[in-house]
Amino acid sequence: MLGFGSTLAATLLSLGALFSILSYLVIHGIGAINWAFFVNEPAAVGEAGGGIAPSLLGTAILVTIASLVGVPLGAGVGIYLSELAGDTRFARFTRLAINTFIGVPSIVAGIFVYFILVKPTNTFSAVAGGLALGIIMIPIMARTAEDVLRLVPDTLREAALALGAPRWRVTMGVVLPAARAGVITGSVLAVARVAGETAPLILTALGNEYYPSGLFYPVDEITLRILKYARGPYDVWHEQAYGAALLLVFGVALGSLLLRVTTRGYDVRND
Amino acid sequence: MPHRTSQTETPNGASVSLLRKLPTSRGRSDRADQLFHTLIIAMVWIVLATFAAVFLVLIEGAWPAVRRFGVSFIVGTGWDPVHLTFGALPFIVGTIVVALGAMILAGGIGLLTAICVTELLPRWLQAPVAYLIELLAFIPSVVYGLFGLLVLAPFLQATVQPWLLEHLGPRFEIFNGPPYGVGYLCAILILAIMLVPLIVALSREALLLVPISQKSGALALGATPWEIVWHITLPYARNGILGAMTLALGRALGETMAVAMTIGGGYRLPTTVMDQGYTLASVIANEFNEVSSDTYLSALIYCGLILFVLAVGVNSLAYFSLRRLAGARGFRA
Numbered sequence: 175m176l177g178f179g180s181t182l183a184a185t186l187l188s189l190g191a192l193f194s195i196l197s198y199l200v201i202h203g204i205g206a207i208n209w210a211f212f213v214n215e216p217a218a219v220g221e222a223g224g225g226i227a228p229s230l231l232g233t234a235i236l237v238t239i240a241s242l243v244g245v246p247l248g249a250g251v252g253i254y255l256s257e258l259a260g261d262t263r264f265a266r267f268t269r270l271a272i273n274t275f276i277g278v279p280s281i282v283a284g285i286f287v288y289f290i291l292v293k294p295t296n297t298f299s300a301v302a303g304g305l306a307l308g309i310i311m312i313p314i315m316a317r318t319a320e321d322v323l324r325l326v327p328d329t330l331r332e333a334a335l336a337l338g339a340p341r342w343r344v345t346m347g348v349v350l351p352a353a354r355a356g357v358i359t360g361s362v363l364a365v366a367r368v369a370g371e372t373a374p375l376i377l378t379a380l381g382n383e384y385y386p387s388g389l390f391y392p393v394d395e396i397t398l399r400i401l402k403y404a405r406g407p408y409d410v411w412h413e414q415a416y417g418a419a420l421l422l423v424f425g426v427a428l429g430s431l432l433l434r435v436t437t438r439g440y441d442v443r444n445d
Numbered sequence: 446m447p448h449r450t451s452q453t454e455t456p457n458g459a460s461v462s463l464l465r466k467l468p469t470s471r472g473r474s475d476r477a478d479q480l481f482h483t484l485i486i487a488m489v490w491i492v493l494a495t496f497a498a499v500f501l502v503l504i505e506g507a508w509p510a511v512r513r514f515g516v517s518f519i520v521g522t523g524w525d526p527v528h529l530t531f532g533a534l535p536f537i538v539g540t541i542v543v544a545l546g547a548m549i550l551a552g553g554i555g556l557l558t559a560i561c562v563t564e565l566l567p568r569w570l571q572a573p574v575a576y577l578i579e580l581l582a583f584i585p586s587v588v589y590g591l592f593g594l595l596v597l598a599p600f601l602q603a604t605v606q607p608w609l610l611e612h613l614g615p616r617f618e619i620f621n622g623p624p625y626g627v628g629y630l631c632a633i634l635i636l637a638i639m640l641v642p643l644i645v646a647l648s649r650e651a652l653l654l655v656p657i658s659q660k661s662g663a664l665a666l667g668a669t670p671w672e673i674v675w676h677i678t679l680p681y682a683r684n685g686i687l688g689a690m691t692l693a694l695g696r697a698l699g700e701t702m703a704v705a706m707t708i709g710g711g712y713r714l715p716t717t718v719m720d721q722g723y724t725l726a727s728v729i730a731n732e733f734n735e736v737s738s739d740t741y742l743s744a745l746i747y748c749g750l751i752l753f754v755l756a757v758g759v760n761s762l763a764y765f766s767l768r769r770l771a772g773a774r775g776f777r778a
Contacts, residue, residue, distance in 0.1 A: 177671040178565050184557030185574070188645065191638045192581050195592050250488030258485055268489055271496050277692075277760030278499075278753060279699030279726055285749050286499040288733075289506055309499070312492055342481035370585025373701040373730045380734075397587045397702075404591040404706065412595060419588040426583045434576075 199420045206417030216383050216399075220408040226418055228385045232300065232393040235386070236379060237369050239304025240311055244368070245361050247308075248315020255316065256323035257345045276313040283309045284374030292378055300386055300393040303379030307368045314367060318360030322353045359433045366426045372397040396422055503753055506746035509739065518747055524712040526737060531744040533725070535714045537751065540724040542715060543629065543704060544697035547636035552690050554637070555644030562645070563652045564674050575649060582642035590706030593635040594627065598707060601634075602626030606719055622717030625709060630718050632708040636700055640693045647692065651685025652678060684766070691763035699756045701726040725752040 210225050217224030251272065259265035287306040292298055326349050334348040335341075350357070372395075375381075380392040381402065396418050403415035510518065514531060521532020562575050606624035613620040622628075655678045663677045679686075709721025710731060723731070725748045736742040 177675065178561070181557040181561035181565060184554045185561040187554055188558045188578055188581070188641050189574070191641070192577060195581075195584065195589075195638075198592060198596055199588070247488055247492050250485055251492050254485050254489045258482065268493065271493055273764050274757055274761060275496050275499075277695045277699070277756055277763075279701060279756055281699075281701050281726055281729055282499060282503065282749055282753055285506065285729070285746060286502045289502045290498070309495060312495070316492070340475075340478050342478050345481070366583070370587070372585070372587045373705075373726070376730055377733050397585060400587050400591055401702065401706070404587075404594050415591055415595075419591050423584050423588060426585075427580060430583060 196423070199416055199423060202413060203416030203418075203420035206413040207420065211414070211417060215385070217410075220410065222410045224410075224414070226396065226399050226414065228382060229394045229396045229399040229418070231385060232379070232382065233369060233396045235300050235389070235393060236304045236307060236375070236395055237365055239301060239389075240307035240368055241361070241365055243305060243308025244311025244315050244364065248312045248364070249319045249357065249361075251312070251316035252319025252323060253345060253350075255320040257349065272313045272316050276317060279373075280306075280310050280371050281373040281377070283307075284377035287374070288377045295390065297390060298378060298380035298392040299390040300379060301389050303375050303393060303395070306374040306378045307371060310371060310374065311364050311368050314364045315361065318364060319357060322356030322360055323349060325356065326352045355436070362429060362433055366429055370397060370422065370426065372401055376401075500753070503746065503750045507743060507750040510743035510747040511750075513740065514744070514747070518744070519751065522712075522714060526741050529738065529740050531740075531747075533744075533748050533751065535712055536723050536725045536728050536748060538714055539629075539708070539722040540698055540726070540752070540755070543632050543636060543708070543724050544694055546629070546633035547640055547697050548690065548694050550633065550637035551640035551644055551693065555641045555693075556648050556686060558641070559645045559648035559652060560674060560679075563649055564670065564678065575645070578642050578645050580642075581638065582646070586639070586700065586702040587706070589635050589639055589703040593631055593703060593707035597634060598626035598631050601631055606630070609719070618716070619718050622719035624719060625721060627707050627709040628719050628721045629708065629715055632704045632724075635703050635707050636697055639700065639703060640697055643693050643696060644689055647689030648682070648686050651682040651689060654685065655681045688763055688767035691759060691766065695756055695760040695763055698759060699726055699752065701730050705730045725749070725755070 210223060212225060212230065213227050214223065214225030215228055216226070251268065255265065255269060255272070259268070283306045286309070287302050291302045291305060330348055330352055331344050334344045339347065375395050375398055379395060379398070381398040382392045382394040386393040400415045400418050400422070403411035403418070406412070510531065514521070518531060518533050519537065520534055521530075522534045523530050523532045524535070525531070558578065562571055562578070566574060602624050606622075606626070609620045610622070610624060615621070659677050659681060660673050663673045668676065704724050705727035708723060708727055710723060711721040712723070713720070715722050729745050729749055729752075733742075733745055736745065
């Protein structure tokens with residue numbers, strides 16, 4: 175059957191692409207991963223023995239700042255859209271805004287933060303990078319939070335209201351805890367997604383060979399390091415780029431797998 | 446990753462909240478309710494204001510270039526930072542060519558893969574294979590760029606491009622270019638791999654929405670499995686699949702890093718598939734930190750503005766067409 179044969183071929187092609195990328199990462203990257211990789215600063219240009227420790231720290235800092243901005247605001251909008259929004263123009267507009275900005279290229283957020291923070295303060299900074307990532311995180315978080323809160327059945331809300339709980343208590347004390355697993359999953363996935371962003375950081379955090387001197391100084395991130403090393407002419411750099419990429423992909427995949435396993439039962443299937 | 450909501454929605458998409466319909470509670474908790482309400486609304490306002498600010502900052506940053514170059518920026522082809530003449534047409538063309546090229550590849554392969562996973566594979570195999578393909582979506586853009594730059598580009602340069610040049614070049618001008626490795630071909634291939642998981646996931650959702658009754662009916666009438674797919678499943682899921690493709694196109698237009706690392710870099714309109722070039726997003730990423738004048742910076746922001754309008758336009762198209770044709774069950778992407 176030619177039809178199904180082509181579908182099978184396509185599937186094998188897709189899986190083949192995945193496996194070739196992963197195997198290249200593993201084969202070329204595993205050699206770079208050692209203790210020095212995790213604790214050392216980058217070595218002199220082209221020399222071996224360096225590490226990506228500042229990048230790891232920078233990633234942690236940027237992701238933390240981004241989460242502080244993106245998770246509360248995004249969850250707040252999600253709560254609004256799911257629990258408090260009536261059929262008003264404001265609600266429709268909010269939903270439209272969220273759905274529009276989910277599709278905006280991430281570099282636009284970088285341009286925005288460049289103009290409102292980097293240019294006035296005359297410095298690239300971790301705060302700017304974190305802010306840009308946080309802005310990107312807001313629509314993702316809002317969409318996820320709304321979806322997850324919607325899944326909580328109305329009967330729970332009715333029961334709480336019947337017992338005399340005030341509306342804020344129903345939302346914060348009943349609905350949110352019921353959706354807790356989904357919200358956590360959503361946040362972690364949003365964080366993972368944002369941790370892989372590079373373009374906005376080029377314009378805001380810039381990158382750094384050393385540990386950042388403070389939050390208002392340029393900071394390196396694991397993706398920025400991959401970018402720099404991949405484009406360089408040195409083999410050691412390429413090796414370290416593969417290693418960093420392997421680390422990144424492995425971390426994200428592991429995190430998502432763990433989440434999948436621990437939060438079963440939150441999907442609605444249609445049969 | 447997309448999934449469905451379980452509650453039905455009113456036509457405009459806003460489920461009238463249960464809490465909204467009831468009168469406010471009385472007594473001490475009334476103030477707490479008001480506070481909560483105000484807090485949440487304040488957060489929404491902050492977010493909306495931020496979005497508005499992003500749009501306004503883009504316009505403000507691009508304004509000097511808009512005023513100086515106007516429409517000639519969109520149709521002009523010279524990009525000269527030294528003499529300060531800027532024309533972004535090559536970037537606009539580059540963005541569209543790369544996005545469309547990747548879409549055609551990824552759309553075909555992705556849809557066929559989705560059909561295979563939902564219709565051909567046995568039940569126990571469907572979830573693991575689908576998960577593996579979704580794994581492709583978790584690979585960050587810069588890692589795709591790494592793979593494209595260090596693996597695919599040398600491979601293209603060594604084998605594929607010389608072959609194209611030798612066998613198809615003499616007859617088709619589009620293959621008659623110098624084998625750089627990086628360039629449009631490399632970027633299109635890498636972007637296509639990036640889009641496949643998105644298309645597979647969304648198409649799968651659309652295909653799974655087809656009611657079994659339709660398929661059983663066709664089976665009872667004597668249709669073969671392939672005929673069921675071709676005549677029943679695909680037409681029924683057609684709207685969802687089209688929405689998925691449009692969404693993927695929106696994503697392709699804005700993709701920055703993987704393209705920036707594999708497209709080479711050039712300011713001319715593409716004539717062959719092996720040319721180097723730029724897309725709107727990748728030119729900003731590559732040149733932003735090297736601007737030598739305010740006009741240069743403003744010109745790059747102008748590119749960002751065009752990109753913003755393009756991406757928002759395509760995504761709105763996808764969103765509205767998906768919503769309109771979703772049917773009784775909310776289908777969200």
